[in-house]
Amino acid sequence: MKSRLRFTLQLSFTLLVCLFMIVPVAMSVMAGLTENYFVGLESGLTLRWVNEVWQLYADTIWLSIKLALACLLITILIGVPAAYGLLRSRRRWANAIEELLLLPVAVPGLATALALLLAYGSYREFRGSWLFILVGHVLFTLPFMVRAVLSVMQTAKLPQLEEAAASLGASFRQRFFGVVIPNCMSGILAGALMVVTLSIGEFNITWMLHTPLTKTLPVGLADSYASMRLEIGSAYTLIFLVMVVPLLVAIQWAGRLTEQRR
Amino acid sequence: MTAASRQPSGAASYVNTHQIMVGPVRRKSLIALFALLPALVVFCAFWLLPFSRLIMMGAEADPSSGISAYLTILTHRQYLISLATTVGLSLVVSLVAVAIAGVAGFFLARQRFFGKSILVAILTFPLAFPGVVVGFLVIMLGGRQGALAQTSLWLFGERWMFAYSLAGLFIGYLYFSIPRVITTVMAACDNLDQSLEEAARSLGANTWQVIKDVIVPGIAPALLSTGAICFATSMGAFGTAFTLGTRLSILPLNIYGEFTNYANFAMAAALSVVLGVITWMALSLARRLAGGNLGASV
Amino acid sequence: MSSSVSITLNQCSRTFAGGNTALQPLDLQVHAGETLVLLGPSGCGKTTTLRIISGLESPDKGGQVQFGERDVTALPIEKRDVGMVFQNYALFPNMSVADNIAYGLKIQRLPRAEIAHRLDEVMRMVDLQGLGERRIDALSGGQKQRVALARAIAVRPKVLLFDEPLAALDAKLRDRLRIEIGQLLRELGTTAVYVTHDQDEAMALGDRIAVMQAGRIAQLGSPQEIYHQPANAFVADFIGAVNCLDVISTRANANGGLVVHGGELRASHLRGVSTVYCRPEDIQVVSVDQADVTGKVVQSIFLGQTQRLMVDTGGASPLQVEAPSRQRWPNGTAIGLALPSSVLFHPDKPTPPVNAKEMANG
Numbered sequence: 034m035k036s037r038l039r040f041t042l043q044l045s046f047t048l049l050v051c052l053f054m055i056v057p058v059a060m061s062v063m064a065g066l067t068e069n070y071f072v073g074l075e076s077g078l079t080l081r082w083v084n085e086v087w088q089l090y091a092d093t094i095w096l097s098i099k100l101a102l103a104c105l106l107i108t109i110l111i112g113v114p115a116a117y118g119l120l121r122s123r124r125r126w127a128n129a130i131e132e133l134l135l136l137p138v139a140v141p142g143l144a145t146a147l148a149l150l151l152a153y154g155s156y157r158e159f160r161g162s163w164l165f166i167l168v169g170h171v172l173f174t175l176p177f178m179v180r181a182v183l184s185v186m187q188t189a190k191l192p193q194l195e196e197a198a199a200s201l202g203a204s205f206r207q208r209f210f211g212v213v214i215p216n217c218m219s220g221i222l223a224g225a226l227m228v229v230t231l232s233i234g235e236f237n238i239t240w241m242l243h244t245p246l247t248k249t250l251p252v253g254l255a256d257s258y259a260s261m262r263l264e265i266g267s268a269y270t271l272i273f274l275v276m277v278v279p280l281l282v283a284i285q286w287a288g289r290l291t292e293q294r295r
Numbered sequence: 296m297t298a299a300s301r302q303p304s305g306a307a308s309y310v311n312t313h314q315i316m317v318g319p320v321r322r323k324s325l326i327a328l329f330a331l332l333p334a335l336v337v338f339c340a341f342w343l344l345p346f347s348r349l350i351m352m353g354a355e356a357d358p359s360s361g362i363s364a365y366l367t368i369l370t371h372r373q374y375l376i377s378l379a380t381t382v383g384l385s386l387v388v389s390l391v392a393v394a395i396a397g398v399a400g401f402f403l404a405r406q407r408f409f410g411k412s413i414l415v416a417i418l419t420f421p422l423a424f425p426g427v428v429v430g431f432l433v434i435m436l437g438g439r440q441g442a443l444a445q446t447s448l449w450l451f452g453e454r455w456m457f458a459y460s461l462a463g464l465f466i467g468y469l470y471f472s473i474p475r476v477i478t479t480v481m482a483a484c485d486n487l488d489q490s491l492e493e494a495a496r497s498l499g500a501n502t503w504q505v506i507k508d509v510i511v512p513g514i515a516p517a518l519l520s521t522g523a524i525c526f527a528t529s530m531g532a533f534g535t536a537f538t539l540g541t542r543l544s545i546l547p548l549n550i551y552g553e554f555t556n557y558a559n560f561a562m563a564a565a566l567s568v569v570l571g572v573i574t575w576m577a578l579s580l581a582r583r584l585a586g587g588n589l590g591a592s593v
Numbered sequence: 594m595s596s597s598v599s600i601t602l603n604q605c606s607r608t609f610a611g612g613n614t615a616l617q618p619l620d621l622q623v624h625a626g627e628t629l630v631l632l633g634p635s636g637c638g639k640t641t642t643l644r645i646i647s648g649l650e651s652p653d654k655g656g657q658v659q660f661g662e663r664d665v666t667a668l669p670i671e672k673r674d675v676g677m678v679f680q681n682y683a684l685f686p687n688m689s690v691a692d693n694i695a696y697g698l699k700i701q702r703l704p705r706a707e708i709a710h711r712l713d714e715v716m717r718m719v720d721l722q723g724l725g726e727r728r729i730d731a732l733s734g735g736q737k738q739r740v741a742l743a744r745a746i747a748v749r750p751k752v753l754l755f756d757e758p759l760a761a762l763d764a765k766l767r768d769r770l771r772i773e774i775g776q777l778l779r780e781l782g783t784t785a786v787y788v789t790h791d792q793d794e795a796m797a798l799g800d801r802i803a804v805m806q807a808g809r810i811a812q813l814g815s816p817q818e819i820y821h822q823p824a825n826a827f828v829a830d831f832i833g834a835v836n837c838l839d840v841i842s843t844r845a846n847a848n849g850g851l852v853v854h855g856g857e858l859r860a861s862h863l864r865g866v867s868t869v870y871c872r873p874e875d876i877q878v879v880s881v882d883q884a885d886v887t888g889k890v891v892q893s894i895f896l897g898q899t900q901r902l903m904v905d906t907g908g909a910s911p912l913q914v915e916a917p918s919r920q921r922w923p924n925g926t927a928i929g930l931a932l933p934s935s936v937l938f939h940p941d942k943p944t945p946p947v948n949a950k951e952m953a954n955g
Contacts, residue, residue, distance in 0.1 A: 039502075043402040050399045050473065051417045057432035057470075058421075060442060064435070071440065111333040118330030121323055130331060132579075137342050139575040141531025143547050144349070144567035145342065151352060151560060152345035168341050175334065205326065234425040236534040237547075241554075251534070255427045258538050263440060270428055281423045490683035493649055494741075496670045497677040498697030498748055508696070512687035 062274070065267035082268035086257070090269060093253035094276075096163060100249060101232040104170040108228050112178035113221060117213060119179065120186050134179060137172040142237030145172060150241060163247045169238035174231050178224035185220030186213075223287045230280045234273075250276075346571075353565030364565035377544040378569070380461070384545065385529035388465060389522045392472035397518060400480030401510070415481075422474045426467075426534020433467040433539060434458045459540045467535040472525040476518075483517035484510075516584045523581035527574040546570050597626040597784045598661035598751045600646060605656035607641050615641040617808045618656070625661075628778050628785040630799030632792060634831070637805040639788045640756060646786055647754050648673045660751060673752075676745030676783075680757040682737040684729045690740050691716075691725035697748035715743040718777065735766045742774070746781065753778070753785040759794060771797055792832050796820070804828050825940045829870050836876070836912050838869045855906025856886030860934040863942050873901065873913040875936035878920075884929025888912065890922045904928055 065083065068076035115134070119127040137145050146169060154160050191213060198208045214221075236251040243252050250273060257266045357367040368374040403415055421429070437443050437458040447455040457463050491513065495505045511518075533547040546566060554563040600623040607616040616638040623629045631639035644650035645658060648670035652658065658666045665673055676697075684693050691712055698708045716722055719739040724732070732740065738758055745753060758774070759767045775798050778785050789795055795802050796816045803813045804827075812824035823829035826837075843864065844850040850857045851869060863869055881887055888906035893916075900918050903911040914930060922928060 036502075040406065043398065043406075044408075047399040047402050047414060050395060051414050054421055054470070054473065055417050056442065057435040060435045061432060111337060114330040115334035118327040118332075118334075121327035121330070123324075130335070133343075134334065134338055135578075136346075136575065137338075139527070139578040140346070140571035141533065141547065141567070141574055143531065143533045143550055144571045145346070147550070147554065147563060147567050148345035148349040149341065151564070152348050153341075171337065172342050175337075179334070230423050234423055234428075236425040236427050237531070240533070240537070241551075251425045251427050254425075254431070255534070255538060258427065258431050258434070266431060267435075270431060273428065277423050278420060281420050285419075488681065488683060490679045490681060491685060493647075493670070494677065494679060494683035494744075495685070495696070496649075497647065497675055497754075498744065499671050499674075499700040500696075501671060504700060508688075509685060512685070 058274070061267045061270050063267075064264055065269075065271040067264070070263050070267070082264045083271065086265055086269045086272060089265075090248075090250075090253045090257070093248045093250050094272070096247065097233050097250035100163060100167055100170060101229045103167055104174055104232045105225055105228050107167075107171050108175050108178040109221065109225065112175055112224065113182055113214070113217070115175075116179045116182035116186060116217075116220075117209070119183055120191060131176075131179070131183075135176045138176050142169075142173065142235070143241065145169065146238040146241035149238075161244050161246065166239055166242045166247055166249065169242050170232045170235055173235060173238060174228040177227045177231060178221075181224030181227060182217050182220040185217045185223075189216045191216060219287065219290055222290075223284065226280055226284045226287055230277060230284065233277060233280070349564045350568050352561055353568045355561040355564075357562050357565075358559060364561040365569075367562065368565055368569060373544075374549070374566070377546055377549050380544060381530060381546040381570075382573070384461060384464060384468070385526045388468040388472055388529045389525040392469055392476050392525050393518055393522045395469075396473045396476030397480055397514075400477040401484055401514075403477070404481040404484030418477050419474050421471065422478070424471065426471070426532050426536075427538050428534075429467050429471050430535040430538025432470060433463050433535070437463055437466065461543065463539050464536060464543065464545070467539065468525075468529040468532060471532070471535070472529065475525060475528070476521045479517050479521035480514060483514040487513045520581040520585040523577045523584070527577040527581070530570060530574050530577070597782055599623060599625040599659075600752060600784060600786070601657075601659040602642070602645070602652075603657040603659070605642075605645050605652035605658065607638075607645060607650060607656075608653055614808055616645070616652075619810065621803065621810065621813075623784055623786060624800075625784055626782050627800040628787060628798055630787045630789060630795040630802045631805055632789060632795040632799075632802050632831075633805035633811075634790060636807075638808040639790075639805045642805070643754055643756055643786055643788045646752070647675055647677055674748075674750055675752045675754055676748055676750035677754045678738070678741050678745050678756065678758045680760050682741045682761075684737055684740055684744075686729050688729070689725065690721065690727045690729065690732070693729065693740055694725075694743045694747050696744065701748065711747055715747045718746070718780075719743045719773075734762050735770060738762065738770060742777070746777070746783075750783065753781075753783045755785065755787040755789075757789055758787075759791070760789070767791075767794075774798065804831060806831075822938065823870075823940055826868075826870075829938075829940065834873050834913055836871050836873060837910075838871070838912070839908060840867050840869060853886065853906075854908035855888045856884065856930075858885055858932055858934070858937060860937045862934070863937060863939050866939045866942060868939065869937050870939060871932055871936050874899075874915040875932075876912070876914045877931040878902075878914065878916050878922075879929045879931045881927060881929035883931065885932045886912070886930045888928060888930070890924055890926045890928055892924065893922055902928070904930065 063074070064070045066078050066080070067074055068079045068081070119131060122130070149165070149169060150160075153165070159165055194212050194216060195208050198212045203211065234251060235249075236255065239249050239252055240255065243249065248256070254266070254269055254273060257269050261269075353364050355364060356362060357364040360367045360371065362370075368378070399418070403411060403418075424432075435441055437456050439454065439456060439458075441456060441458060444454040444456050447453060457466065487510065491509050492505050495509045500508065531547060533551065536543060536545055536548050537551070547570070550563050550566045550570070553559040553566065600621075602619055602621040604618045604620060605616065606614070606618040608614045619638075619642065621642070631642055633639045641650060645652050645656070648658075648665070648668055652666065656666065657664060660673070670677075685696065688696065694715060695708050695712050698711060703711070712725070716725065719742050721736065721739050721743060724736065729737065729740070738761075741758070755774075759770055762770065771794055778798070787795075787798055799816055801813060801815055802819050804811045804819060806827050812819055812828045814822075819828065820832055823832060823835075829835045838853045838858070841852045841854065844852065844857070850859055851863065851866075853869065858869060860869065886906055888904040888911075890902050891905045891911055892903040894901045894903075895918070898918055899915050902914045902916050902922060904914055905911045912930070916922070
């Protein structure tokens with residue numbers, strides 16, 4: 034009896050927390066799909082606002098996707114070797130370097146962006162291009178790629194596998210592409226999903242680095258919240274959710290995949 | 296060791312034990328260095344160098360006070376209050392988030408019931424929401440047309456709102472903190488050795504004693520660590536505050552204001568550095584806690 | 594010491610969500626003061642049985658657990674007055690050695706002096722004097738298991754339960770702790786149930802052994818009974834090494850000789866069986882002309898005090914024979930083996946009908 038009561042109490046508490054998390058999202062989704070939010074649902078459902086957002090902000094969405102993919106490419110190219118380097122370095126050095134690479138995450142994006150602006154803002158061409166934002170995103174997402182790949186490398190007992198391959202006569206290049214990369218694929222996948230999700234949602238750095246010609250999705254969101262009607266902001270948020278929620282589901286799925294491997 | 300036999304014969308006569316060890320080890324560390332090089336170059340060029348400049352810029356004179364911006368922060372009430380507000384708000388948010396999400400996370404980790412995975416999904420998917428979106432969601436809850444305003448208008452004939460105040464920030468920070476804590480607590484509970492609880496119960500401990508003596512000590516490092524992460528995130532949360540209104544006096548908004556409104560680069564830099572140091576310290580604490588004690592039970 | 598109680602399980606079965614049956618309906622009685630070992634391969638239901646006795650797990654509907662005369666089926670573990678020792682020690686990492694051991698006493702709200710006294714007593718019993726203030730992570734594996742043991746006996750439980758307590762230790766330490774646990778159990782006289790997959794441990798510690806297989810008790814009896822009169826092929830094979838000799842034909846003469854590969858066995862009590870079992874150490878090496886069975890040595894494995902010969906007699910697998918360690922039989926040596934009728938057995942044909950076994954109706 035007592036445990037029954039305890040269960041019910043805890044469940045109701047958890048449900049309340051769930052409500053707190055889901056109610057505003059649901060309201061926002063509704064607002065994005067109703068004709069007139071102030072009138073309410075009676076005014077009818079419509080895709081008008083979604084359409085309008087597409088007219089106004091489609092380029093921000095494309096830019097965000099372009100940024101995310103470019104960011105992914107770079108973090109894979111420099112992050113996977115970096116993880117391998119950390120794995121092979123002495124413990125103390127590896128810890129110090131990882132701590133360094135984590136700094137852009139540990140320090141608020143605002144500070145990183147300010148530093149970038151003050152150092153490189155005078156190079157007009159660079160400042161005005163989307164590459165300026167890309168630099169910020171790479172700094173911010175790189176540690177996540179490195180961490181994901183490194184942790185898989187560590188649990189996969191990669192050093193032993195590599196020694197085994199070496200004992201069979203494999204050269205470094207053969208070992209790296211034949212043993213190392215295939216065995217940390219799940220880490221690369223998890224890191225990639227993380228990088229794309231973070232890049233698409235990044236605001237704190239991007240807001241400082243963007244120009245009117247290089248607006249990303251979150252920048253556009255902030256813009257619409259400040260200057261557009263509630264329905265447009267909501268519809269825009271809806272589009273963002275549609276882009277990000279599948280990524281999140283994929284991240285969880287990838288996490289479960291690596292867990293099973295262990 | 297094997298590498299010694301591959302060394303050129305001329306060197307072989309001088310080989311001593313020290314050199315035998317050095318050969319393969321040095322090659323390994325060279326490979327490690329080369330692998331790390333691209334990431335380190337990007338990091339140094341685009342973060343370390345700019346941030347060092349930022350640190351130095353913060354030492355320059357603040358135009359209004361005429362003394363170093365760092366000193367200005369420490370001596371001017373306005374900045375100290377803003378610093379205290381930001382730290383205080385973040386601390387309270389972290390504590391409340393850990394308390395709420397600790398209970399819910401423990402419940403979800405230990406009970407099995409129909410629909411649990413849906414609850415877990417609801418509680419974790421806001422992890423990917425950027426601060427701006429969270430700010431907007433707070434407006435949906437407590438803004439002029441928010442849920443609370445509509446309910447209170449209908450019940451009492453007046454609009455209640457909290458979105459554009461510190462309370463709005465508090466709710467917003469809580470919103471993005473809860474998912475972080477819940478995922479951490481659930482993972483920590485899963486990692487907790489179930490036989491510890493069984494051992495305590497076999498010795499006669501009741502539910503509360505088990506929670507007090509086994510579970511809370513067992514997940515304490517995780518709780519502290521995730522609390523520190525929430526604190527750091529709240530300290531630096533710019534997007535949420537930006538969406539809710541730029542008049543509130545908290546550090547990220549101060550930095551933004553000094554930079555864009557007054558072009559006071561020295562002060563913006565100094566505030567950024569102070570903020571960065573605080574969040575970095577909180578996160579290092581978090582990492583030390585999470586790395587130290589968890590999973591060391593066997 | 595609290596007087597010991599008997600444990601009775603009536604029709605206890607356990608089905609897990611998803612329909613996996615871990616335990617078939619089981620009747621089992623553990624006598625007061627006795628040590629019963631549950632022995633079997635992993636997944637045989639031994640741990641589930643232990644957890645049902647402890648109260649960590651409930652039997653399916655209809656099952657009943659009794660301590661003495663008292664029905665404890667509905668009691669959770671914390672009300673059952675048991676002491677439990679876990680495989681991975683399950684020591685509280687946030688408490689010192691002394692705090693771990695005294696934990697159950699503090700739960701019972703014993704006066705401080707009594708706690709100190711008992712702490713002293715059990716720490717002496719398990720040979721942990723002077724380590725009271727140590728942190729748990731500063732202990733060796735053997736010390737950890739002693740602490741776990743001390744913690745379980747400190748509360749003077751009615752029943753002591755062991756869940757593979759030595760499985761995580763290395764062989765030497767395992768042997769030593771096994772002896773110590775045996776002494777301790779005799780000293781305490783507490784009813785104990787001990788789960789293991791290690792037959793040496795089972796033989797050394799058990800007053801009786803229940804060999805379990807696929808959720809049932811395959812045989813319940815003293816170590817001697819289990820070893821010398823295994824109830825079925827599974828038990829014979831699981832406990833110790835055993836040779837299986839296929840019977841090719843039975844002579845029609847009065848001896849009733851069983852023709853096997855390499856010779857003929859005289860075993861009138863085994864008439865009609867298709868396989869004959871015997872233990873390697875019961876086979877003697879004799880001169881070829883006195884042998885029941887002859888064959889060729891194909892391999893000899895030196896074991897220290899003895900050696901094991903693999904003798905090919907033309908059957909499917911070579912016979913294992915235990916032979917004195919100093920003599921040498923090079924591979925290929927022709928060898929004679931004596932297999933007297935007293936050492937041959939078959940589960941369906943109880944050798945000499947000794948005392949009636951308390952078989953579990955599984």
